[in-house]
Amino acid sequence: MAMANSLALVLLVVAGAVLSLPPATLAVTSPYVRPKPRATLSLLKDDDDDTGGQTPEQVHISVVGSDKMRVTWITADDAPATVEYGTTSGQYPLSATGSTTTYSYVLYHSGKIHDVVIGPLQPNTTYFYRCSNDTSHELSFRTPPATLPFKFVIAGDLGQTGWTESTLRHISSGDDYDMLLLPGDLSYADVYQPRWDSYGRLVEPLASARPWMVTQGNHEVEKIPVIEPHPFKAYNARWRMPYDAAAASPPSGSNLYYSFDVAGGAVHVIMLGSYADYSPGSPQHTWLESDLAGIMNRTIKPAFVLALVHAPWYNTNEAHRGEGDAMRDAMEPLLRGGHVDAVFAGHVHAYERFARVYGGREDACGAVHVTIGDGGNREGLAEDYVDPQPAMSVFREASFGHGRLEVVNATHARWTWHRNDDDVAVVADEVWITSLASNPACNK
Numbered sequence: 202m203a204m205a206n207s208l209a210l211v212l213l214v215v216a217g218a219v220l221s222l223p224p225a226t227l228a229v230t231s232p233y234v235r236p237k238p239r240a241t242l243s244l245l246k247d248d249d250d251d252t253g254g255q256t257p258e259q260v261h262i263s264v265v266g267s268d269k270m271r272v273t274w275i276t277a278d279d280a281p282a283t284v285e286y287g288t289t290s291g292q293y294p295l296s297a298t299g300s301t302t303t304y305s306y307v308l309y310h311s312g313k314i315h316d317v318v319i320g321p322l323q324p325n326t327t328y329f330y331r332c333s334n335d336t337s338h339e340l341s342f343r344t345p346p347a348t349l350p351f352k353f354v355i356a357g358d359l360g361q362t363g364w365t366e367s368t369l370r371h372i373s374s375g376d377d378y379d380m381l382l383l384p385g386d387l388s389y390a391d392v393y394q395p396r397w398d399s400y401g402r403l404v405e406p407l408a409s410a411r412p413w414m415v416t417q418g419n420h421e422v423e424k425i426p427v428i429e430p431h432p433f434k435a436y437n438a439r440w441r442m443p444y445d446a447a448a449a450s451p452p453s454g455s456n457l458y459y460s461f462d463v464a465g466g467a468v469h470v471i472m473l474g475s476y477a478d479y480s481p482g483s484p485q486h487t488w489l490e491s492d493l494a495g496i497m498n499r500t501i502k503p504a505f506v507l508a509l510v511h512a513p514w515y516n517t518n519e520a521h522r523g524e525g526d527a528m529r530d531a532m533e534p535l536l537r538g539g540h541v542d543a544v545f546a547g548h549v550h551a552y553e554r555f556a557r558v559y560g561g562r563e564d565a566c567g568a569v570h571v572t573i574g575d576g577g578n579r580e581g582l583a584e585d586y587v588d589p590q591p592a593m594s595v596f597r598e599a600s601f602g603h604g605r606l607e608v609v610n611a612t613h614a615r616w617t618w619h620r621n622d623d624d625v626a627v628v629a630d631e632v633w634i635t636s637l638a639s640n641p642a643c644n645k
């Protein structure tokens with residue numbers, strides 16, 4: 202008995218010592234041994250491929266306002282920019298018509314890119330639809346709910362490799378979700394335009410079923426001096442987001458940055474542009490000021506405010522260190538003033554979660570910063586970290602995977618990171634986030 206008491210005393214002392222350790226020693230660099238990068242998928246069409254014509258492909262959807270959805274798809278030949286839809290499979294009592302565009306890039310000529318906004322739609326409802334009057338290709342999506350809870354999937358730097366496929370499979374086979382957010386670097390086409398088409402085919406099963414809200418990364422720029430002087434040509438043509446006056450208030454005027462509400466205004470999402478001018482006085486900076494002032498002036502403010510950006514503002518990986526610093530200096534005070542709860546970034550091909558931070562240090566009224574640039578791209582993982590791990594970097598690991606944020610209620614959201622662990626999705630990091638809006642100390 203005496204021996205048992207002594208053992209208990211020793212355990213108590215050890216536990217006490219562990220719990221009283223300074224935060225730096227609680228920061229975690231995962232020891233997980235990760236598999237190798239995987240090859241780029243072959244989803245390019247052969248010249249003798251007999252599909253095409255007016256057959257819709259690369260279908261994806263994005264929200265427009267609180268009750269509309271933009272449907273975007275591509276056909277090889279001219280076809281009607283029409284979406285027929287309804288809530289019963291095989292019956293399409295409603296229809297809408299939109300517009301069609303094309304673009305050329307060096308010697309490449311895109312297919313017909315169709316864009317149709319449909320609605321008003323009921324929240325949390327499954328709609329069946331078909332594009333360009335195509336009778337062989339029924340699709341369906343579910344509209345987001347108009348109230349909390351609300352479930353986001355967040356995945357960056359996706360690309361189109363075997364690991365991308367693994368990430369997409371984990372997303373679709375995991376718990377159901379309402380919307381996917383992508384903080385830049387979509388296709389890794391890198392000026393070879395058919396890769397935008399193969400990417401569109403790869404993501405269609407998911408992107409045609411749940412809204413995909415994206416912002417740009419460096420791989421979307423695709424500017425070639427003299428030959429292709431205008432950046433974002435393919436990205437803007439293929440992945441139009443709700444930035445204009447018909448879709449957003451305030452409209453940003455640029456497809457490179459915009460914002461929107463979900464869950465009836467309970468969550469406000471800000472998509473920032475790392476590769477658009479963000480300096481004070483720039484259109485993006487001015488728009489962000491206006492956007493955040495707008496939500497702070499609401500009678501009922503959002504419970505949670507989220508922001509996405511490509512180049513991380515906080516990063517202890519050796520890759521891309523300091524690339525987000527200038528944008529952070531320009532915009533972090535605005536986000537703090539707008540009570541932004543979390544900032545999700547890509548660019549660094551690894552996962553990292555910080556504590557609430559502001560001005561380069563831990564701050565209970567700052568945002569949780571997460572790097573989620575681990576979707577599966579062909580460039581592989583960024584495995585080298587700064588040592589020792591700073592206390593504000595809570596967890597970091599160079600593995601492919603995706604994240605999920607469930608805003609459960611007006612005060613709490615649960616963040617989980619799902620590693621592609623030998624093709625099995627494993628929750629490797631998890632944290633509950635309490636909203637700044639519910640913290641009196643941050644609302645003085």
Ligand SMILES: [Fe+2]
Pocket residue numbers: 358386418419420511547548549
């Ligand atoms: Fe990037």
